[in-house]
Amino acid sequence: MARYKNGINGPVSGKIGNVVAASWRGIDYFRSLAEYTDNPTEKQILQRLKFALVNGWLKPLREIIWIGFQFFTGSKTPMNGCVSYHLREALIGEGPDYTIDFSKAVFSRGELLVSLIRELICLVDGILNVKWENGPETAFSKPDDQATFIVYNTSKNTFVTFKDVAVREAQEVNLKMPKKHMGNEVHIWMQYVNAAGDGVSTSVYVGQAIPVA
Known part of the structure; x- marks a missing residue:
């Protein structure tokens, strides 16, 4: 009615x-009204598979994505904007064997400047040492910008996040991984949020490593 x-x-x-x-x-x-069908086409099945893969992979990072993708998404929510990006830019392979290109994964998009990753070293006791280099200080690159690191374990399909663990000017951080991640391949990303919380950087791929005991 x-x-x-x-x-x-x-x-x-x-x-x-x-x-x-x-x-x-x-x-x-x-x-x-949407037309209901019990017999979806192969194209529809593959599209649903893509969406399920990307959405399921990103879901644990919803809180970080909500902050990181709050800009440049138009009418979409931050989460929908992030999912759309990964469907378009980071999903690789032929159906149904899709996978994520971790080097292209992005969890935030913004105007703050990124840092140049200089070194990623695995130290004993599960510590990942990351060193970076900054450009000149500007309105988009302040010494007190907070760095967050996101680590993904491919074997366990789980994320570990290190939120606001260093400031930009430190140029180095030690990330201590939980014991259950020792010996597993992990992928690492870095991103910034400014002190006011109203500016973010585009996240950068740091690289992959295997934490050691």
Whole structure:
């Protein structure tokens, strides 16, 4: 049943036959009802597989992504913007054997300047030592920008996050991995948030390593 809110020329909402009237962000529109099928095409199945893979992989990082992708997503939510990016830029392989290109994964996009990764070393006791180099100080590169590191264990399919563990000017950090990740291949990313919390950098891929006991 359709409902007219403001008379014959006003917006409507509800269903009329196979047409649905709705409003989204102040825009009134009509759309046809989705056609249900028990027999999706191969293309539809592969598209659902892609989405499930990317969405499932990113889901544990929802909180970080919500901050990191708050800009440059248009009308999309930060999470949807991040999923769309990975579907478009970071998913590789032929269906159904899709996988993520970790070097192209991005968990934040912003105007703060990134740092040049100089070195990634595995020390004893599960410590990953990361060194970086900064450019000149600017409005987009402050000494007190907070660095966050994201580590993904490919064998266990789990993330470890080190949020705000160093400032930009430190140019070095030791990340101590939990014991259960010793001997497993991990991939590492780095990103910044400014002191005010209203600016982020685009995350950069640090590299891969195998923590040792």
